[in-house]
Amino acid sequence: MDALGGLATGFAVILTPGNLYLCFLGSLIGTLVGVLPGVGPLAALALLLPVTFTLSPVGGMVMLASIFYGAMYGGSTTSILLNIPGEAASVVTCIDGHQMARQGRAGAALGIAAIGSFIAGTLGVVVMTFFAPLIAAVAIRFGPPENFGLMVLGLVCTLFMISGSTIKGVLMIALGFLSAAVGIDVVNGRERFTFGSVDLSGGIELLAVVIGLFGVAEVLSNVETMTKNTLVAERIRGLWPTLADWRASWMAILRGSGLGFLLGLVPGGGPVTASFVSYALERRMSRHPERFGKGAIEGVAGPESANNAAVAGSIIPVLSLGIPGNPVTALLLGALIIQGIQPGPLFMTQRPDLFWGIVASMYVGNVFLLLLNLPLVGLWAQLLRIPYRVLFPLVLLLSVVGTYSANKNVFDLWVMLAFGVAGYVLRKLEYDLAPFVIAFVLAPLLEQSLRQSLVMSPDGAMILVQRPVTALLLAASAVLVALMFRRKARIEGGS
């Protein structure tokens, strides 16, 4: 079946009142869990999984998938308005998004986030429509050495994220690596840095770290400065990005879409990684990197596009190979399996109704989400009218609920609290938290793929040069580092 014929089948499946309703419902729920800090798509999907048993396979999948990408739309809202990420993939949106809000440009930030999400989400599905089998065939050839190359490139990009002191930034990256080392060693199966604790044997939970560092720490900082109004009390000045905003953003949206899609495909990657790397990339590409951190709109447009494109990217391996790359897509796979459907290489030909139904629903869902999110911006802005004494306890409550729901392990709450306090202190000392998180996310993938590569290689480290894709990615990383040093040398030489 060719792509257009398939898509026609898909739309025939999806354009029924029942399925459209589920798609809309999923988009709405997704937006809500995105907006609520602490509660993310994983928690929402796990909670709603049993509900889908009573739905048809198409209906259930359409709803779960739309929650996943819907959360990417909603996630930016509190990042921009409150400096508290709605979910992990919107952490970097805080940096420039909240600065924009403080300059009274919350509307433009929210608007570009929604529009960027729409463009990236739709581009992702278009690529998926025409190239899913091809992409899947290429993606599955990606072995440990190729993944290692990608992770190195990602890590190099994070070097560009460091604002302020380089030493402090590198220190945070090192700390991220160290924290990620806790848990079971992937090569020999032994425990590292667990100090005999059962709770640490699985490593430190990413969700608890992110919610602690950004949600809890922000509340702590605000409580301290309660008298000074740090929030954006003034009215939102127009929802639409200006012409200048567009000029600054459109390339960021396209780059974010491409990058996000690619990183979504990688096992272990996904929206979180995509948003961070996109932010770093925008900063690197910008002719005015000094604007970043002070309300650069491309710092919102890039990551918010990237996390949406990553959703499309990460759904491809699940639907065309049956391989989930992150916990959310693992849940999607589980939902299918419970319905008695095992996706694999033949899924597309055996169940065209399902495959194309889901693809078609993603076109529809993205339209729903745009229509839902743009008018809602005004409503979300009202969040700012909620008094702090109500808002902050609410954020803390949601943080606790969101963290606990991941593993149902009380220990994770202590982790959240510890990272909350640590985040508060580090912020006071002017350490960047974003490099820490990105190192924490990338380190396990980096370590695993490197050690796997070395084990499987007959000639030691030579495997990293022998595999063309790896060699190319490593060369690109080296060039980036060289450019960074040259620029730095020039700046220092000039001043």
Next chain:
Amino acid sequence: MTRIAVACALAAALMAVPAAAQGDPKAELAKLKPKDFPSQPIEYTVVYPAGGGMDVTARLLAKFVEKWSGDKIIVNNRSGGAGMVGHSYLATQAKPDGHTVGVLASLVWGDAMLRAQARWSLNDLEPIGYLNSDALTWVRQTEGPYKDMSLQQIVQAAKDKPGTIRVATVPGSMWDYIVEQIEAASGAKFLRVPFQGGGAGITALVGGNVDVAQGFYSEFRGHLDGAKVAPLAVAAAARMDFLKDMPTFNEALGGNEYLWQVVRYAVVPRGTPADRKAYLGAQVQTAMKDPELIAEYKKQGVYFDPKLATSTKLADDLATYIEAERQFYVKTGRLK
């Protein structure tokens, strides 16, 4: 006249009782139901994340237990530490009042013997019902230098050219142990490439990054249908119904020690009142007699170990498997 009526009524009552007992599982279950239990939803604890194989097993079970008992079941994923966090919770923290049931895989045995450090033991978890099993299977590519090779030929190749055949394993688990056994018995040497689960290894096989992968039927079935992988052997006592041509390891290599499978079963924490334990066990067993549930499980690609499926003393029958695993740990110096 009255006497006859009474006699008739008595006879009817006498006949009705066994009829109800055999014919209507619902009534049978209701008879076992303890007073005032359950007073809240019963929690099925799964120690792995939502969406995985164990989670699917538990959710299907919950659906059919609800159908037959009318009780409300909640599946709760207490994940972390590759199952260790949830296992410890069940063994040491869960209230033994019948409202907590663990739906476990036999990977808990290794956790108890090697990782629990005497904080808890398998005695803290009392089996109440067998669910299903999955046996570890080796698969190879359908292209490249090892295509068309049988297991014996691949082992021979690993003996002739030690350290060249790449096998995907999961460190510190049965994926690793079976490689160890084969190497010890044959003198072959494989190149073990570590992955975080069977599925990741299968993916690497299809991508041409390893030569042999190990996993469960459900993990490679899709690629088998697409002729991307070919089965080599299964680490079970007998051949699988769905892959009749695939030999067992014991057949292919000789010996009787190549038995590596995941046994899925339900437990209650030790100290759960006997009547509640009996009722919870009866719930699971009733659900497992439902042909619909069996069909659902079969769709997952699992098999039913005849010894455990018909077992009347599950704890003892599981103990023989556990003992075999313990002996492997002792033999290989992992356990004193």
